[in-house]
Amino acid sequence: MPGPSIKICGVTTRDALSATIEAQASHVGFNFFPPSPRFLALADAPALAMQAEGRLTRVGVFVDADDAALGDAVAAARLDAIQLHGKEDPARAAAIRTRFGKSVWKVISVAGPGDVAKADAYAGVADFILFDAKTPKGAALPGGLGLAFDWDLLRAYKGPLPWGLAGGLSPANVAEAVRGTGTSLIDVSSGVESAPGVKDADRIRTFCFNARTA
Template identity: 50%
Template sequence: MNGVRVKVCGLKTPADVAAAAAAGAQYIGLNFFAKSPRSVDVQTARALALLAPGGMCKVSLTVDADDAMLDAITAAVPLDMLQLHGHETPARVAEVRARYGLPVMKAVGVASEEDLPQLLDYSLVADQILVDAKAPKGAALPGGNGLPFDWRLVAQRRWLRPWMLAGGLTPENVAEAVRLTNARQVDVASGVESAPGVKDAARMTAFVRAATAMAAPGIPKLR
């Protein structure tokens, strides 16, 4: 494997976890945003996290969650990372990181160059940055909409923290996305589904194979 790491987000069943592991994903995402077709409750998430093999990073996805919600999630689910996917400020990211003692990944929506300064702002307080497509105005979901953005906006860029490319990635386009951006990590949700919230094991395998087939040589590994 060439060092590209894959996160499959929005897993809902034991079969999803097994398929992600078999495909070679390094991260799984458990979605707690109730409006998402990929959402799970705390007890389901706990059961899924306990099925993950050793070494797989288990990530919770929340959207503008308050402390009470995060307390309930972290108390029950054995997590390795918290993903904040809402309008959390840099101060809130720092607060969550300090309160729970877990690495925090902050999602930042990108549609134009005007959005890029936020990536630097959040890299000062988060452990990782998820560079996602900005949700269209009026969208019910902040991510997972299956929409890519112009990858040239982040091509060859580096920030203070490791970053992960997301937004409309599929088995058919992820190789090109990796080639163009030199992303060392990629995230997928809807791109490996047969219907909203229904993961497809064959597409997971195809996605991981495509993502890891085209990475450019000589890029330093993530710290």
């Protein structure tokens, strides 16, 4: 059985992108949420988009963004997919998919079984579900905090859409996560950093190796 797809999220520099490519990841995440320490300015996006061309699937990460912001980022970063990490409901996901003609990923924040079931509402309006850990009330960011949830909640999940796993993943636990959930994609950000927003090439390499050989 082939290993899962691997997304390194929150890449902001050419060096980090080079490490992602060399580690044979499949996807790169460009974060367009300004409060994040991994925020990618539009002016810096075209160079990274060109570097990733033909090597990685480019996924833009957004939190309740309007159409203008989405359009600017889609153009600047030549996005292949739009990841919705806010409170976007199925109707909003459908509208974005129709307007931009890109694959739409919806992040579902998970703390318990009822949260996992919310993914079913996006059948037919999104293309992919990403299960992530629910952040504490009052948190400044909706993700990227290194938090995990109980992966057993996904062990028997048979939803209508393909799905991936995020939240609290690291080189140390990614193999366990892959084996325990059977996920088709794993998404990591803070787990391969030496400081918030600073990607570490060795951690990226080890993460990808451990994921593929789980």
